[in-house]
Amino acid sequence: MSTYHAVVVGAGFSGAVMAERLASQRGWRVLVLEQRNHLAGNCFDKTDVNGIRIHQYGPHLFHTNKPEVWHYLSQFTEWQPYEHKVLARVGDMLLPLPFNLNSLYRLYPAEHAQQLEQLLIQRYGAGAKVPILQLKQTDEPELRQLADWIYQNIFVNYTMRQWGIKAEDIAPEVLARVPVVLSRDDRYFHDQYQAIPVDGYTALIGRLLSQPGVDVHLQQDALQRLKLSQGEIWLDGEIFKGKLIYTGMLDQLFAYQFGELPYRSLQFEFKQLDFPYFQTATTVNYPNEDTFTRITEFKHILTEQCNSTTIVTEYPQDYDKNDPQKNIPYYPVFTADNQEKFGQYKALAAQYPQLIPLGRLAEYKYFNMDDAVLNALKSFAEL
Ligand code: UDP
Secondary structure, rough: OOOOOOOEEEOHHHHHHHHHHHHHHHHOEEEOOOOOOOOOHHHOOOOOOOOOOEEEOOOOOOOEEHHHHHHHOOOOOEEEEEEOOEEEEOOOOOEOOOOEEEHHHOOOOOOHHHHHHHHHHHOOOOOOOOOOHHOOOOHHHHHHHHHHHHHHHHHHHHHHHHHOOOOOEEEEEEHOOOEEOOOOEOOOOOOOOEEOOOHHHHHHHHHHOOOOOOOOOOOHEEEEEEEEEEEEEEEOOEEEOOOEEEOOOOHHHHHOOOOOOOEEEEEEEEEEEEOOOOOOOEEEOOOOOOOOOOEOOOOOOOOOOOEEEEEEEEEEEEEEOOOOOOOOOEOOOOEEEEEEHHHHHHHHHOOOOOOOEHHHHHOOOOOOOOHHHHHHHHHHHEE
């Protein structure tokens, strides 16, 4: 019989926080099974040949308003302050994102921009963050025109490309992540804490997992070692009585018995360039390009001094478990139908009292990194 008190599947933020808590606060022995050959899930980062820290699975910029998350993680890393900036290329303009008053003045001549600014502030208040779908509801014709312009030029095509469905079919919370901001603040996030782990996310997660009592097995297909049947869990052919913290996809865990849950995947095209800088902001979004959504230049994050630079271009695509180019799930797809299907898997999971589905994939939620950490801390507290 296994001597482990818990098995954690997946060594991303959710799994690593849970493993750390169980080992350090409960004295449990924890086995972490990770299918990849590295820690940190999609937060995995490394230094490339030019000495630039890159994020293998797309840019990860830590930000939070949750002091408990900040203080918890600060036990495991030093931080480099960093405030993310994004520009949107529309025609030959580069507009600050989220669309804010600076964007407004770049878009329109000063007099017209001023008039719109006054209308916006009268209606919503200085500093307000107005979701684009809410702004579109306005009965003020000039604001309505502005809202339609932003929606058409920033959201419609990007969203279609990112999610593979129309902007009106995706849950409104998704577009509300990037509201129209009635201030001159050009930062992408406005959270109290914004920083990058000094030696990277992978090192941070490595420290979470280096607690006494935690064993990490990389390149392990957990589903080859685990079996779930009639309310019981089996590990390596023996009955397992501990907790199973599962951060993978629930449809896969339950052999797709209610059908596949849709996910979006991404292709990343990295380029190393022999000149110091490619663009003026860390990320430039291309809402109206044909095939890609954004380009990120990593050097802006830690400001490494070198004569070359590394960029990554993101090409969204459907997830396909059978295609090695498409088999990494990044985002659950937020539609009512998909939530309903997920509900069936969740009900099935509830028949296994030892099983705790945890994180973005297993809970089919659009967690940011800090949400994932808080969610894991809460889940530990409830255990
Ligand atoms: N979005 C958009 N245009 C943009 C930026 C964002 O339409 O230039 C929409 C799009 O649907 C996207 C969502 O807003 O999926 C959330 O954007 P965010 O930057 O938070 O996405 P993430 O970084 O999580 O991929």
